[in-house]
Amino acid sequence: MRAISRRLAWTRAAMGAPLVLLLVLFLVYPVGQLLLLSIYGDNGFTLAQYRQLFASSVYLDVLLITLKISLVTTLVCVVTGYPIAYLISVVGKERKATLLFWVLLSFWTSFLVRAFAWIVLLGRNGVINKTLISLGIISSPANLLYNFGSVLVGMVNALLPLAVLTMLSVMENIDRTLPRAAATLGARPGMAFWKIYFPLSLPGVAAAGIMVFVTAIGFFIVPALLGGRRETMITQLIIDQVQQTMNWGFAGAISVLLLVVVLIVFAAYDRLLGLSSMTGASAPRNAKPSRLSGPVARAGDALLTLLGAISDRIILLLPSRRRDRNPDQAGLGLQAFVWTMLLVISAPTILMIPLSFGTGGLNWPPQGFTLHWYETVLNSPVWTQAMLRSLLVGIGTGLLAMLIGTPAAFLLVRSEIRGKAAWLAFILSPIVVPRMIIAVGLFYVFAQMGLVGSALGLVLGHTVVAVPYVVMTMMAVLRNYDTRLDHAAQSLGARPFATLRFVTFPILAAGMMSSFLFAFATSFDELTIALFATGGLNATLPKQFWDEVTLQVSPTIAAVSTCLFVFMGLLIFVAERLRRRAAAR
Amino acid sequence: MVSSSLRIRELCKRYGDFVALAPTSLDVAKGEFLTLLGPSGSGKTTLLSLIAGLAHPDEGRILIDDCDVTHSPAYDRDIGVVFQNYALFPHMTIEDNIAFPLRMRKVSDADARRRTAAALETVRLPHVAKRYPHELSGGQQQRIALARCIVYRPAIILMDEPLGALDKKLRDQMQLEIKRIHRELGTTIVYVTHDQEEAMTMSDRICLMNAGAIEQLGTPRDLYFRPRSVFVADFLGESNLLSATVRGVDGEGLDIVLAEQLAASRAVGNGSRFAAGEPIKVMVRPQNLMVGEGGQLSGRLTDVMISGSLTRLYIAPETAGLPQLVAAHPTRSGSAPYEIGQRLSLGWHAADAVAIHDGKGI
Numbered sequence: 001m002r003a004i005s006r007r008l009a010w011t012r013a014a015m016g017a018p019l020v021l022l023l024v025l026f027l028v029y030p031v032g033q034l035l036l037l038s039i040y041g042d043n044g045f046t047l048a049q050y051r052q053l054f055a056s057s058v059y060l061d062v063l064l065i066t067l068k069i070s071l072v073t074t075l076v077c078v079v080t081g082y083p084i085a086y087l088i089s090v091v092g093k094e095r096k097a098t099l100l101f102w103v104l105l106s107f108w109t110s111f112l113v114r115a116f117a118w119i120v121l122l123g124r125n126g127v128i129n130k131t132l133i134s135l136g137i138i139s140s141p142a143n144l145l146y147n148f149g150s151v152l153v154g155m156v157n158a159l160l161p162l163a164v165l166t167m168l169s170v171m172e173n174i175d176r177t178l179p180r181a182a183a184t185l186g187a188r189p190g191m192a193f194w195k196i197y198f199p200l201s202l203p204g205v206a207a208a209g210i211m212v213f214v215t216a217i218g219f220f221i222v223p224a225l226l227g228g229r230r231e232t233m234i235t236q237l238i239i240d241q242v243q244q245t246m247n248w249g250f251a252g253a254i255s256v257l258l259l260v261v262v263l264i265v266f267a268a269y270d271r272l273l274g275l276s277s278m279t280g281a282s283a284p285r286n287a288k289p290s291r292l293s294g295p296v297a298r299a300g301d302a303l304l305t306l307l308g309a310i311s312d313r314i315i316l317l318l319p320s321r322r323r324d325r326n327p328d329q330a331g332l333g334l335q336a337f338v339w340t341m342l343l344v345i346s347a348p349t350i351l352m353i354p355l356s357f358g359t360g361g362l363n364w365p366p367q368g369f370t371l372h373w374y375e376t377v378l379n380s381p382v383w384t385q386a387m388l389r390s391l392l393v394g395i396g397t398g399l400l401a402m403l404i405g406t407p408a409a410f411l412l413v414r415s416e417i418r419g420k421a422a423w424l425a426f427i428l429s430p431i432v433v434p435r436m437i438i439a440v441g442l443f444y445v446f447a448q449m450g451l452v453g454s455a456l457g458l459v460l461g462h463t464v465v466a467v468p469y470v471v472m473t474m475m476a477v478l479r480n481y482d483t484r485l486d487h488a489a490q491s492l493g494a495r496p497f498a499t500l501r502f503v504t505f506p507i508l509a510a511g512m513m514s515s516f517l518f519a520f521a522t523s524f525d526e527l528t529i530a531l532f533a534t535g536g537l538n539a540t541l542p543k544q545f546w547d548e549v550t551l552q553v554s555p556t557i558a559a560v561s562t563c564l565f566v567f568m569g570l571l572i573f574v575a576e577r578l579r580r581r582a583a584a585r
Numbered sequence: 586m587v588s589s590s591l592r593i594r595e596l597c598k599r600y601g602d603f604v605a606l607a608p609t610s611l612d613v614a615k616g617e618f619l620t621l622l623g624p625s626g627s628g629k630t631t632l633l634s635l636i637a638g639l640a641h642p643d644e645g646r647i648l649i650d651d652c653d654v655t656h657s658p659a660y661d662r663d664i665g666v667v668f669q670n671y672a673l674f675p676h677m678t679i680e681d682n683i684a685f686p687l688r689m690r691k692v693s694d695a696d697a698r699r700r701t702a703a704a705l706e707t708v709r710l711p712h713v714a715k716r717y718p719h720e721l722s723g724g725q726q727q728r729i730a731l732a733r734c735i736v737y738r739p740a741i742i743l744m745d746e747p748l749g750a751l752d753k754k755l756r757d758q759m760q761l762e763i764k765r766i767h768r769e770l771g772t773t774i775v776y777v778t779h780d781q782e783e784a785m786t787m788s789d790r791i792c793l794m795n796a797g798a799i800e801q802l803g804t805p806r807d808l809y810f811r812p813r814s815v816f817v818a819d820f821l822g823e824s825n826l827l828s829a830t831v832r833g834v835d836g837e838g839l840d841i842v843l844a845e846q847l848a849a850s851r852a853v854g855n856g857s858r859f860a861a862g863e864p865i866k867v868m869v870r871p872q873n874l875m876v877g878e879g880g881q882l883s884g885r886l887t888d889v890m891i892s893g894s895l896t897r898l899y900i901a902p903e904t905a906g907l908p909q910l911v912a913a914h915p916t917r918s919g920s921a922p923y924e925i926g927q928r929l930s931l932g933w934h935a936a937d938a939v940a941i942h943d944g945k946g947i
Contacts, residue, residue, distance in 0.1 A: 175670065175672065177668050177670060177672040178672055178674060180639050180659070180668075180672070181666065181668055181672035181674075182674075182685070183638070183639070183658070183659035183660050184637055184638070184639070184659050184660070184662075184664060184665065184666040185660075185665075185685055185686035185689060185733070185737070186660050186663075186686050186689035186690055186737070187660055187685075187689045188658075188660050191689065192660075195685075196674055199676045200675065200676055305688075
């Protein structure tokens with residue numbers, strides 16, 4: 001007995017160790033180093049960095065601006081994302097696939113491509129200015145770029161898909177008979193929505209809120225490309241410290257500030273709503289009463305009742321056609337709104353396509369037809385090498401993340417291990433810790449190890465941020481896997497390895513393929529880590545894109561954007577086909 | 586007590602080319618317990634959703650107490666629905682769930698509290714008021730769904746396979762409970778189920794549906810003893826269906842010839858008209874197929890099964906053109922054991938042989 005249990009312990013350790021080792025070496029150690037650098041100078045312990053940080057109001061102002069931009073972005077994303085997620089969760093299968101495709105396409109299109117598209121769109125000779133002038137609304141081009149508005153538009157475009165997908169995962173679990181039951185019990189549509197559906201969807205709203213907010217705080221692409229000096233965000237300061245002055249200690253101090261803010265946000269969220277609601281583990285079916293108690297809850301209930309009553313008054317004012325329509329059909333107003341929003345977030349990237357074939361630069365409307373910009377890209381060794389490198393690093397990251405993440409997912413789903421929640425939190429921490437902090441920490445450690453500029457370093461760094469997604473996807477796949485199939489195979493004489501090879505893996509193949517694609521796409525689109533770890537020489541595609549776009553806005557980039565857009569579209573199409581084939585079984 | 590009649594006239598629902606409900610008319614009397622019975626896809630749930638106002642008919646009318654509600658939304662119809670999965674609101678306590686319809690009707694707080702307590706009393710669960718739905722067992726959730734429905738005394742209560750998720754013992758208990766509440770309140774109830782036993786024990790009348798239309802409407806006795814079609818005979822209880830030809834008709838009785846036999850025997854009609862020479866099916870219930878008596882048929886025993894109170898004999902008849910037969914009798918201890926392959930003679934009383942039109946009924 002003891003020998004067996006010891007062997008089991010060894011097997012478990014072998015399954016979990018690679019992931020733990022990876023995270024300790026390339027997450028805990030680098031981030032810890034960076035934080036230590038902020039309090040250790042040449043002469044031992046010092047708080048000099050922090051004194052500098054708080055000496056002038058400059059850095060606190062940047063923090064406030066960061067918080068302001070993040071908060072407004074979060075509000076807009078949640079408020080406009082809610083109707084989109086709602087519509088996707090209620091429409092029929094085919095329309096759902098269409099709507100979801102556009103959200104996913106936007107979700108997977110590189111942040112860089114989308115931000116660049118807005119530069120072109122909002123520029124002096126961009127679509128919007130040209131259209132407004134030709135309509136006679138304005139006489140000379142307006143300054144639409146490099147202000148709070150353009151940053152907000154870019155941020156919302158970047159993060160709206162994330163908000164929609166997060167809320168959707170909760171809304172899809174809401175029992176559709178509940179609002180119907182409310183109707184039979186005498187609730188008008190407004191009341192049924194606000195008193196029944198809305199409270200049940202709140203965990204999704206909260207999860208979307210915190211995901212968007214935390215991501216927004218760590219953003220630098222959008223404010224750097226679309227903002228002016230007054231829209232500088234905190235991660236941009238870290239980049240400056242590292243790239244321009246190599247001041248590790250001060251970069252570390254700013255990182256600590258950023259990390260503290262993120263942790264405070266999470267702590268507040270946990271106090272109010274409980275962190276468990278974030279992973280979607282608690283389906284609304286088992287929705288616990290929220291921790292808001294007594295008077296707050298009563299006030300909330302009264303508010304919802306009021307909202308319900310007001311909406312029903314408004315519905316009564318509308319033409320009576322609405323009252324006898326099919327109760328399952330979504331309103332025209334809602335559909336119009338959702339399609340407008342989807343158009344707004346997809347249009348910029350799509351408008352890039354005709355511009356990339358034009359001879360007139362990036363001015364609207366596109367003129368002529370040429371493949372010149374594509375030829376330029378393909379004939380430039382810098383671009384082709386970057387593409388090749390990104391593909392290689394992406395595939396390497398996908399494979400490594402699968403190899404390390406899958407056994408860990410097996411362990412977390414199938415075994416009873418102590419402190420499972422804590423392990424899970426640890427594995428998911430690369431998502432929570434702002435990417436910039438990981439990137440700077442890795443740069444520092446890679447420099448010591450001689451990994452800067454190497455493909456291996458990039459693969460390791462990208463695996464750290466991709467592996468949580470692989471673990472989450474594989475855990476979801478494994479939870480749906482009927483273990484009785486394994487038992488059946490074993491009862492039929494298959495040894496453990498044969499069971500894996502002939503039964504378990506073939507059934508899980510689609511799930512594994514989609515998590516591979518997820519890891520690949522994460523790496524392929526990764527800029528933050530690549531920004532430093534490439535060492536300025538061996539650039540990946542996003543890094544090359546970034547270097548170009550910060551220098552000049554040229555049609556070559558429109559050509560690269562178009563290629564990336566089409567590539568991602570194909571990837572989603574393939575992934576979706578795989579998922580459907582798996583679901584059809 | 587409050588209770589209303591329901592009239593349905595030529596109600597019809599299509600989804601694209603698929604006819605979910607062919608034009609159907611149906612009357613439910615005040616205080617009646619009517620069951621919509623049928624296999625899945627027979628249109629019973631569609632009919633229920635149309636009555637509830639959760640789906641919209643393409644044609645036809647629905648009247649509650651002579652008031653046309655065809656185009657009224659669900660919240661204006663004053664009907665109650667007990668859903669298959671109970672549809673209790675997970676974010677509200679049991680008390681709030683039950684009080685919900687009262688709040689929607691702007692009943693005063695004090696009154697709502699009193700009536701909620703009374704409803705919990707009726708379903709015998711007064712102690713769970715402060716709990717949440719997920720803290721209750723399936724049977725308890727079922728009772729709460731019922732309480733939430735009776736608390737506002739709707740004119741008609743619709744139940745969509747309410748006991749489907751419960752195990753057999755609990756189901757039997759809840760059947761009695763629902764019958765008791767029906768007796769006490771006298772509400773009109775339309776009940777959907779695919780379980781024929783449940784339909785037989787609970788209903789005043791059964792509406793048996795098949796392929797989007799009513800196959801037969803009548804009391805459980807009618808459907809069991811005088812099925813109008815082979816489908817009804819087959820769906821309700823076990824039956825032996827023997828092909829036969831009509832020789833002559835006199836009043837309720839018929840002279841028939843079974844399969845390729847020569848000798849004539851007798852059967853009773855099911856209420857339809859029969860003509861001499863017509864091919865028909867004759868239904869004999871297993872418990873009416875007597876072994877060793879009468880002697881209309883003979884066959885060889887292929888299998889014996891004792892399922893508690895009943896012993897079932899499976900017999901291959903010697904006459905060509907007849908299917909395998911089942912005979913059932915109460916299980917007795919100490920009787921001589923059967924031998925597989927043994928030759929048995931089979932018979933029945935003429936009154937237990939019911940003639941049915943072959944194929945679809947009229």
